[in-house]
Amino acid sequence: MRAGFIIYRCMSDTGGDDADKNGKTAGSARQLFGHKGGAKPWDAPRTPPPPPPAESKDTSSAPYPRDATYTPRPSAEEKPAASSEAKAELESQLGPLDDEGELTKLHPNYKLLMRVGAIIVALVIIGGAAVLELALSQEIDFPTGIILGPAVLVALFIAIRIPLARYNARGYQISRDRLRVVRGILFRSDTVVPFGRVQHIDVDQGPIERALDIATLTLHTAGSHNASVRLPGLGHALAVEMRETIRAHIKRETL
Template sequence: MESLNSRVRLAWVVGALVPGAVILAIGVVAGRIGAPIPPTAAAGVAVVVVALGVAAAFVRYRVWRFEVRDDSLYLVRGVLTRVDTSVPYVRVQHVDTRRGPIERTLGLASVVVYTAGSRGADITIPGLTPARASDLRERLRELATESEFDAV
């Protein structure tokens, strides 16, 4: 099974910093307007939230794997709840690559697989190099097209 690019850990760590910064900002504002929340308490909560987010990013990276099989895309992911997903190519509607600002900065991309038949059934494979994401997108498109012809 294939793992993600190690730089995805940094993207996930940055994602963990955002809620910590929001909690800290709320604590500072609350302290300035005289709320009974001491700014040091907010800072402590922010540190705990960031520390948990950083730890989760590293564990998440160790678990996240995917494999392009003959008949389906197989994914393993999840920190507290392990999720194994098999997406048959015949269910694939279309495949995109996506690069947000953090991903672009880190030289990463994600592949998004849209499936038929149920809402919220989109699968995202994060933490790929742009070249690997493009190759994977094209391979999944080919496999989806082949499976469509095989089903007829």
């Protein structure tokens, strides 16, 4: 009897544990699938998405006012930089163009600039002649001075005479409505530029020209032949005054 009671008690405890497990499983199923029998997760009502956040108006970039006016600041090129002496010099040069008339000479410092360039060419000639004579004297019995002597004479002629001849062969004439530029020693060039054909004007200066206070006036014209006419060797103040005079003439014609 005692053995039968123990077996019955063990079976009762096992059944209780199974019931607890089945109860927990059923509770989990009810939480997952709902209280109704046969309910599915996708049958549950969907939660609507939250509304999008309201767009904030950016007040940092306000529209440009219609009644605003823009006043450009005058650049350095538009300011009259020429002195009264340059204006007086230009006024004295204005007159009718004459092919037989006397040309206006360039600035005296331009002669020095051309002489510097000629000296550089002369040094190159002397150096080349010295190297050639040295190479020939090492190969054969070559007399000294056969090449270097004439090269030195040619270099002196280039450094002394050529700059002076080029300076005297250059000049210009200016009137109220045109500019005449003459240059060349062997090949003479005589160019007349009407101000009405000028599109824009440049005043250029290199480092040596800046040190000598001279400049180059360049006129860019419409057309393929002689589209750019250069007049080097002008004083910087005179070149600026000529540019402003030509620019004023162009503005009067376009109005």
